[in-house]
Amino acid sequence: MPGMEYRLEQVEGVEDGGRLFVRGPNVMSGYLNSDTNAKFKELNERLMSDTQKLLVAAKAGNLDALKAAMDPLGETCKTCHDTFRKK
Numbered sequence: 001m002p003g004m005e006y007r008l009e010q011v012e013g014v015e016d017g018g019r020l021f022v023r024g025p026n027v028m029s030g031y032l033n034s035d036t037n038a039k040f041k042e043l044n045e046r047l048m049s050d051t052q053k054l055l056v057a058a059k060a061g062n063l064d065a066l067k068a069a070m071d072p073l074g075e076t077c078k079t080c081h082d083t084f085r086k087k
């Protein structure tokens with residue numbers, strides 16, 4: 001995407017992943033007012049915790065837990081996109 005910046009930062013204790021920072025004109029428009037900012041942050045934190053659960057299940061090799069962790073993650077993606085992504 002033009003004008004977008006991505007940065008993946010290593011997070012302590014996470015081997016094969018990290019924290020993804022995205023910066024760009026569309027994403028930045030989400031920071032214009034603090035309510036929007038708070039909502040975005042909340043969804044971002046949900047994304048982090050959902051991803052963490054997925055990672056734990058994957059490392060444990062637990063397929064059922066992996067499947068169970070997929071649905072909430074997909075829901076988090078969708079909720080954020082419905083709210084913040086340009087249609």
Ligand code: HEC
Nearest residue numbers: 001024026027040043044047073076077080081084085086
């Ligand atoms: C905290 C909010 C948020 C969450 C959670 C989120 N996204 Fe996004 N995503 C966005 C925004 C905002 C954009 C649009 C960025 C832009 O167009 O500049 C985007 C764009 C994308 C795109 C690019 C689509 C395109 O048309 O270029 C993909 C692919 C994507 N997201 C996948 C995912 C997946 C998969 C998940 C869940 C694992 C997820 N996202 C979770 C906010 C989020």
